Amino acid sequence: MKTITPHLWFDTQAQEAARFYASVFPNSKVTNVLTLREVPSPTGDCDVVSFEVWGQPFMAISAGLLFRINPSISFIVNCDPSREKDARRLLDTLWAKLVEGGKALMPLDRYPFSERYGWVQDRYGASWQLILSDAKGEERPPIVPCLLFTEAVAGRAEEASDFYLSVFKGSRRGAIASYGKGQEPDREGKVMFTDFTLAGQWFAATDSAREHGYGFNEAVSLLIPCESQQEIDYFWSKLSADPKAEQCGWLKDKYGVSWQVAPVRLDEMLVRGTRKQVKAVTKAFLQMKKFDLEKLEEAFA
DSSP states (O other): OOOEEEEEEESOOOHHHHHHHHHTTTTTTEEEEEEEEEEESSSSSOOOOOOOTTEEEEEEEEOOOOOOOOOOOOEEEEEOOSSSHHHHHHHHHHHHHTTTTTTEEEEEEEETTTEEEEEEEOSSSSSSEEOOOHHHHHHHHEEEEEEEEGGGGTTTTHHHHHHHHHHHHEEEEEEEEOOOOTTTTSSSTTTEEEOOOOOOEEEEEOOOOOOOOOOOOOTTTEEEEESSSSHHHHHHHHHHOOOOGGGGTTTOTTTTOOEEEEEEHHHHHHHSSSSSHHHHHHHHHHHHHHHHHHHHHHOOO
């Protein structure tokens, strides 16, 4: 399957944020901007933006202030000395750009797990964990989405990652480290850090029993691109656990993580279709919970 794509929800700043990230990170660019007209959102029109951050595909939407991005899903930025020339300087440069207008969640400093690490929430609300990677062992990509299991789902990171590994074919676990004694409020044996691949793509997860005041929501979702109705049906049946959250291809799993299960063909329709076709397809999918590819094709035709 194609790359699982992190999707960011903004009030009106999707284009602005995407351009900012493209200017901050190496090998980054805005690849497409599409405006959906007259949709039922607080803004009336929705900008849908596709962009890349250090080679990792992202999407963003401007659809009103319905959800706020928080650090429950952040993005690990691996600055690897074996891959990047002067990785430490690059890390410091990225930090300076991201923290401007934002705030440090963990200050840029030396930690037991890394010589150089910092966690920052940028001016648009997205958060990034910048780390000087250990060059030993298997190389990780520059950008890795990281899920923080806290509040109501604290302590369930290993269970959740096992579940995701069972859903996505061609997946495997990478590293795993647990909390030990004396690390309260985190319980001994719960996940301090783990990473894993889903369909060959790296993700990470961690538990935190501390009070954060936030959890997973629709502001950061994970989009699964599907080639067929069979794939759509498969992922929908495996992941959807909250019927009230089902809308326009969106769902929530049993841990509260939001996913979008969408046909690749839908992007082709919206990008390449005439204005009349785009309007017809948009009207059709706004009435759907799980996407019906045949009905989308009928609307497009």
